[in-house]
Amino acid sequence: MNALSLEAQSMALFRRKRLFAFAVPAAILAYFAYIFVAFDIAGLAQRASIDNARALVADTYSYKTHVTRDNRSGEVTVAIEGERKGRYAAGTGPDWVELGDQTVIDLGGGHVVTFGPQVTYDIPGYGIIVTEPGSGGVNAVLPDGDLPEWINASKNRLTVTTDAGRLTVTRNRSEVFRYAIGWELFFFTLDSPYHGMGIGELMTRAFGGEAGAIWQDFWTNTMWRHGDVAWAIVETILMAFLGTFGAALVALPLAFLAARNFTPLGSLRFAVRRVFDFLRGVDGLIWTIVLSRAFGPGPLTGSLAILLTDTGSFGKMFSEALENVDGKQIEGVASTGAKPLQRYRFGVIPQITPVLLSQVLYFLESNTRSATIIGAITGGGIGLLLTQAIITQKDWEEVTYYIVLIVIMVMLMDTFSGWLRTKLIKGDEGGH
Amino acid sequence: MGDVSAGRVMDRAQTDYMAQVRAKRVMNLILVVIFIALMIAGFQTADSRNAGGFWNGLPNVFDFPGDVVGEAIERAHLLPGYLWEYLPSLIETINIAAASTLIGAIIGLVISLMVTRGLAPVPLLVGPLRRCLDILRAVPEIVIALVLIFLLGGGPVPAMIAIALHTIGALGKLFSEVNENASLKPVEGLESVGANWTQRMWFGVIPQVAPNYLSYALLRFEINIRASAILGFVGAGGIGYDLRNTMSWGQGKFDEAAAIFLLLFAAIVVVDQISSYFRDRLTHGATNVELHR
Numbered sequence: 001m002n003a004l005s006l007e008a009q010s011m012a013l014f015r016r017k018r019l020f021a022f023a024v025p026a027a028i029l030a031y032f033a034y035i036f037v038a039f040d041i042a043g044l045a046q047r048a049s050i051d052n053a054r055a056l057v058a059d060t061y062s063y064k065t066h067v068t069r070d071n072r073s074g075e076v077t078v079a080i081e082g083e084r085k086g087r088y089a090a091g092t093g094p095d096w097v098e099l100g101d102q103t104v105i106d107l108g109g110g111h112v113v114t115f116g117p118q119v120t121y122d123i124p125g126y127g128i129i130v131t132e133p134g135s136g137g138v139n140a141v142l143p144d145g146d147l148p149e150w151i152n153a154s155k156n157r158l159t160v161t162t163d164a165g166r167l168t169v170t171r172n173r174s175e176v177f178r179y180a181i182g183w184e185l186f187f188f189t190l191d192s193p194y195h196g197m198g199i200g201e202l203m204t205r206a207f208g209g210e211a212g213a214i215w216q217d218f219w220t221n222t223m224w225r226h227g228d229v230a231w232a233i234v235e236t237i238l239m240a241f242l243g244t245f246g247a248a249l250v251a252l253p254l255a256f257l258a259a260r261n262f263t264p265l266g267s268l269r270f271a272v273r274r275v276f277d278f279l280r281g282v283d284g285l286i287w288t289i290v291l292s293r294a295f296g297p298g299p300l301t302g303s304l305a306i307l308l309t310d311t312g313s314f315g316k317m318f319s320e321a322l323e324n325v326d327g328k329q330i331e332g333v334a335s336t337g338a339k340p341l342q343r344y345r346f347g348v349i350p351q352i353t354p355v356l357l358s359q360v361l362y363f364l365e366s367n368t369r370s371a372t373i374i375g376a377i378t379g380g381g382i383g384l385l386l387t388q389a390i391i392t393q394k395d396w397e398e399v400t401y402y403i404v405l406i407v408i409m410v411m412l413m414d415t416f417s418g419w420l421r422t423k424l425i426k427g428d429e430g431g432h
Numbered sequence: 433m434g435d436v437s438a439g440r441v442m443d444r445a446q447t448d449y450m451a452q453v454r455a456k457r458v459m460n461l462i463l464v465v466i467f468i469a470l471m472i473a474g475f476q477t478a479d480s481r482n483a484g485g486f487w488n489g490l491p492n493v494f495d496f497p498g499d500v501v502g503e504a505i506e507r508a509h510l511l512p513g514y515l516w517e518y519l520p521s522l523i524e525t526i527n528i529a530a531a532s533t534l535i536g537a538i539i540g541l542v543i544s545l546m547v548t549r550g551l552a553p554v555p556l557l558v559g560p561l562r563r564c565l566d567i568l569r570a571v572p573e574i575v576i577a578l579v580l581i582f583l584l585g586g587g588p589v590p591a592m593i594a595i596a597l598h599t600i601g602a603l604g605k606l607f608s609e610v611n612e613n614a615s616l617k618p619v620e621g622l623e624s625v626g627a628n629w630t631q632r633m634w635f636g637v638i639p640q641v642a643p644n645y646l647s648y649a650l651l652r653f654e655i656n657i658r659a660s661a662i663l664g665f666v667g668a669g670g671i672g673y674d675l676r677n678t679m680s681w682g683q684g685k686f687d688e689a690a691a692i693f694l695l696l697f698a699a700i701v702v703v704d705q706i707s708s709y710f711r712d713r714l715t716h717g718a719t720n721v722e723l724h725r
Contacts, residue, residue, distance in 0.1 A: 281704065284662070300486055407570045
C-alpha cells in the first residue's frame with residue numbers, strides 16, 4: 001500500500017467523520033424544531049394552569065379546614081377539607097374556632113373572622129370588613145380606599161384571599177378556609193376515640209389491651225382508607241406475579257417448539273414464532289381492552305393481559321437461549337442412556353435456568369410498573385386508586401401518598417428480585 | 433488394609449453425596465410446591481376480586497374481537513379511508529416516543545457519565561444522582577402524565593415529558609453500566625494533554641460506547657412507542673386517545689377501532705423489526721471488535 005493512497009483514504013475518512021459530527025446534531029436539532037411546532041409547545045403557556053399548579057403543590061403538604069355557616073338557619077359546621085367524613089360533631093371544633101351565638105374564628109397572625117347575623121373579617125394593616133348577608137345581597141362594607149386585588153366584591157358575592165385563609169360570603173353561605181401543614185386525619189378520623197392522641201398514650205393503650213381497636217380504627221380510616229390501599233398494592237403485585245410467572249410457564253414448553261435445535265420441523269417452528277410475534281406486537285394495551293370486555297375490570301384481567309404479552313417476549317427470549325445451549329452436555333446425558341425427557345431435564349434445563357430466571361425476574365420488576373399502568377386502564381390495584389384520586393382534582397394529598405407508595409413498592413420489588421436473582425443463580429452454580 | 437479404608441471412604445463419600453442430592457431435591461420440591469400453591473392462591477384471589485369471574489368470562493373472550501372483526505369486514509371498503517384518517521394520530525404517537533427517547537437519551541447520557549465511578553466530575557454527586565435515577569425509573573409514566581395533564585392540559589406534551597423522565601432513569605442506568613466497561617486509557621491520554629471533562633468524555637468515552645448506547649436507545653424506542661399509545665388512552669393525545677373514543681362511543685365505531693388496532697399493531701411490529709435489525713448489526717459489530725482485540 002503506498003503512502004499517497006493511505007493519506008487520501010484517511011483524509012476521506014476524516015471528511016466523512018467531520019460531516020457526520022456536524023450532520024447528527026443538526027438532524028437532532030431539526031427534529032426538535034419540528035416537534036416544537038407539531039406539539040405546539042409555544043402555545044403551552046396559555047394552556048398551562050398556574051392555579052392548578054398552586055392548588056396541587058399546596059395540597060400535597062397542607063390541608064384546609066372549612067368553617068361554614070348556613071346564613072338562613074345560622075347553623076355552623078366545621079369540616080376538614082369540607083368532606084362529610086372529616087366533619088366535626090355538632091357543637092365541637094378545633095381550638096381556634098369559638099362556637100356560640102357569635103362564632104369567632106381565629107385564623108392566626110391577628111386575622112379574626114366572626115360569623116353571626118353579621119360576618120366580619122378583621123385584617124391587620126387593612127381594617128375590618130363587615131357584611132350582612134341577606135335577601136338583598138351580601139351588603140359588604142369595606143374600609144375606605146382602593147379595592148386591593150385580593151378582595152373580590154360584588155353585590156351577591158365577596159371573596160377575600162389572604163395568607164391566613166380565605167373567606168367567601170354569598171347570600172346563603174359564609175365560608176372560611178384555614179390552611180395548616182400536614183396530612184390531617186392520616187391515622188384516625190374525628191369519630192375515632194384515638195384521634196389527637198400522642199404516640200406515647202397510644203402505646204400505653206395498645207399494651208393495655210386496646211391494640212386491636214386502635215388497629216381497627218387506623219385500618220378502616222374512611223379518609224385515607226389504609227386497608228383498601230394495602231389491598232390495592234397487593235392486587236398490583238399479584239398482577240405482576242401471576243402475569244410474569246404464568247407467562248414463563250406457558251412460554252417454556254412453546255419455546256422448545258420455536259428453537260431450531262429442538263424442532264427440526266421448519267413450518268411448526270415458523271408458526272410458533274409468528275404466534276410469539278403476534279402476542280408481543282398486539283401490546284398490553286390492546287390485550288387489556290379485549291380481556292376487560294370478557295372478564296370485567298379487576299386484577300385477573302390485568303394478570304392475563306401481562307401473561308399474554310409476556311408469553312410472546314419470553315417465548316422469543318427462551319427460544320434464543322435454547323438455541324445457544326451447549327450440545328455436549330446433552331450428548332453426555334444421552335450417552336448414559338437417558339430418555340428424551342431426562343435429556344431435557346438434566347442436559348438442557350440446568351444450562352438455561354440461570355439465564356431464564358434472571359430474565360423472568362427482570363420482567364417481574366418492570367411488570368410491577370406495568371401492573372400499575374394496566375390497573376389504571378382496567379380498573380384494579382393502586383393504579384385505579386391513583387386515577388380516581390387524580391380525576392377528583394382535589395385530593396392531591398392522597399395522590400402524593402399513592403405516588404410515594406408506588407415508588408416504594410417498585411423499589412422494594414426491584415430489591416427483592418435483585419436479591420432473589422443473585423441468590424437463585426449463585427445457588428444454581430454451586431449445584432453444578 | 434489401605435484398600436479397605438479407601439473403599440470405606442468412598443462409601444461414605446457416596447452416601448454423603450446421595451444424602452446431599454436428596455436434601456437438594458427435597459428443597460427443590462418444597463420450593464416448587466410453595467410456588468404452585470402461590471400461583472393457585474394468587475389466581476383464586478385475583479379471580480374473586482375481579483368483576484367478572486374467569487370461568488364465566490372465558491366463553492366470551494372472542495366476543496369483542498369477533499364484533500370488531502365482524503364490523504371491519506362488513507365495512508371493509510371504508511377501511512383504507514380510516515387508515516388514512518388515523519395516520520396523523522399514529523405519527524403523533526410515534527413522535528411522542530421518538531422525541532422522548534431522544535431527550536431521555538441525551539440527558540441520560542450526561543447523567544450516566546456523572547454517575548460512573550472513575551468518570552464522574554464530582555464524585556460526591558454519584559450517590560445522590562443514582563438515587564435520583566432510581567426514583568425516575570420507579571415512577572410509572574402514567575403517574576407523571578396524569579399530573580401533567582392536570583397542569584398543562586391534554587395533548588402530546590405531558591406524555592412526552594412523562595416518558596422522557598422515565599427514559600432518563602432507565603437509560604441513565606444502562607448507559608452507566610456500559611461506561612463501567614469502557615477503557616480509561618483514552619481518558620487518561622486526553623487528560624495528559626490538558627483536555628477538560630467535556631472533551632475527555634466526548635473524545636475518550638463516547639466513541640467507545642456509542643454502539644451500545646444506540647442499541648439500548650433503540651430498544652427503549654420500541655418500549656416507548658407502546659408507552660405512548662397507553663398514555664394516549666388516558667388522555668395524552670395520539671392514537672391511544674382515538675382508540676378510546678372509538679371504543680367508548682361504541683355502537684358502530686368498531687370498524688374504526690379495527691383500523692386503529694391495525695395501525696398500532698403494524699407500527700409496533702415495523703419498529704420492532706427495524707430496531708432489532710439495527711441492534712443486531714450494532715452488537716454484532718461490537719462483538720467483532722471484541723474478537724479482534
